[in-house]
Amino acid sequence: MGKPDAEGHGSSDGLPDLPPEWGRIVVPDDASALAGEAAQIRRELRRAAGQHAGQPAFALPLLVLFVAVLTTLAGLLAVTWPRATRGTADRPAPSPYVPPATVTGQALPALDLVDAAQAPVALRGLLPAMIILVDGCPCPERVAQAAAAAPDGVAVITVAGRSVTATPPAGGSVRTLADPAGGLRSFLGQPVRPGALTALLVDRTGVVTQVLPDLGPAETYRDELAALAP
Template sequence: MGKPDAEGHGPADGLPGLPPEWGRVVVPDDASALAAEAAQIRRELRRAAGLSGGPRALGLPLLVLLVAVLTTLAGLLVVTWPRANRGNDRPTPAPYSPPATLTGRALPALDLVDASNAPVPLRGLLPAMIILVDGCPCPDRVAEALAVAPAGVSVVTVTGSRTVPAAPANQRQVRALADPAGGLRSFLGQPARPGGLTALLVDRSGTVTRVLPDLGSVDTYRQDLTALTA
């Protein structure tokens, strides 16, 4: 074993001066005597290195997990949010509005058929109020139009099948025709709507003067109907 200096502090066996607060320092002759202390120091260093490197080592996996969780939550929010009010917040379909250019255009030269399946040129019945009844027969509405139509103006009902509907009983006869080829519907550019009537007012020259997408009360078209006789 080595020996300290005479006072137990300071240099011993050739060692440089050490701080007094370290106390008595003994330097062994055999370095193997320090193996236990060295092993303890190595354990402490490894523990310190593990603590200092742990957060960095775990940082990337935690970041990936956080991004995955946020992405999943965002996807659930997008999927469920629009469905929350789906039952109470449905958009109301806009009513059909015929093209603005349809009024003022010439009625096509269409040949329809009557109850005996004989061809009837539609332009040969002008001036006329032509009512498409393939969405609804609605005989009461047809009878109202017939009652206010002036003399000389034909009231024509048109269905899309080959079956011609019966005309309502009235002092004047409605001309009931069928349009199996769908030429008149194609001219209008709109499908038949259940429960709805569509009407065209056409003057004697064959020009469409008004389109009624949803035939209302007679007060909404009485003046236009009278004007067809001019």
Template structure:
């Protein structure tokens, strides 16, 4: 049995001895007097499992974080490989990867728009404003001299309509041996070819028909027989 406390009270009959460091233990007659201590004890008991789980997660997170990062990187790599190697349906024949060079269709780049205000050079390398020659049929001969086509255009051009040949360097193309008057110019900067957006093609000379107001009324990707544009030349002279 335990020793009595300072007031001579000992442990109740039939109970084991209590540790001396607990001090005096008083058991009240009314249990409601311990309600506040019981509520505090329950709060402490509820907090302990939460704190234990938090400590457990903190102990495990340093080990699991690299694994999560590695998993995300692996999934990203697999998705990229799948996007590259996934079989694609072949293109239909009417949708080629590379557009063919236009033959007779007029490119809508310059048609209906003003002719760029370009200064070209003549055989003496003197500047010549291209707009000062309108109305005109302007033929690009940087990829093809095409003397026969140029002569046919000069022969078909009515009075008052200029026929102008343009090369892509400072070398001016010679005038055709037959046909009407032709103004031979050069475009060292290539501004006209750039505005036309037609790449040079061997044995092909594109042409522009421009009215007196400076509007491009027609673009011929490849200059052919004069009958294809004779009516347009007549309209330019009106």
């Protein structure tokens, strides 16, 4: 074992005195006697180094994960939000149906339709008449009602699309024609509507007096139909 100085606070070889609060210090003659203290000091240093090194090692992956989540959310907002806004802004609103009343008062064009034998028939040669377009619906019951309500001298004509498909109702005088060229539908300027019958009332001079966009019961047009009588 080493020897303390005479006062127990230092050595006698001229070295400066140690702080008195350190207490009595004994320097061993053999350095291996300090192996235990050295091992404990190394463990403390490693523990302290591990604590300081672990903080950045844990914080860096957390920071990367946080940035990745923010980037993903920003990308989703950039893709979905503007697209939804554009979809609602660019989508055209459905236009309401406009009855084909603009042809009222106009002259019926000189159209040649065809009968069941594909023979041409001049439409203006059948006036006065109630012309019913059945390309959207055959609707034989409503056609029969129109034929029964028509006065003498007023023809009831059904006009199909490419070919004559409707059969004249029993007991009524209905002329069935077809309009393969679509001239009458073009004159109206309205598309075919499934389930609807469009009718035109045309006097003997060829002027359209009324357009019925959806032919209803005979009571709704009986007076106008009677006014076509010669």
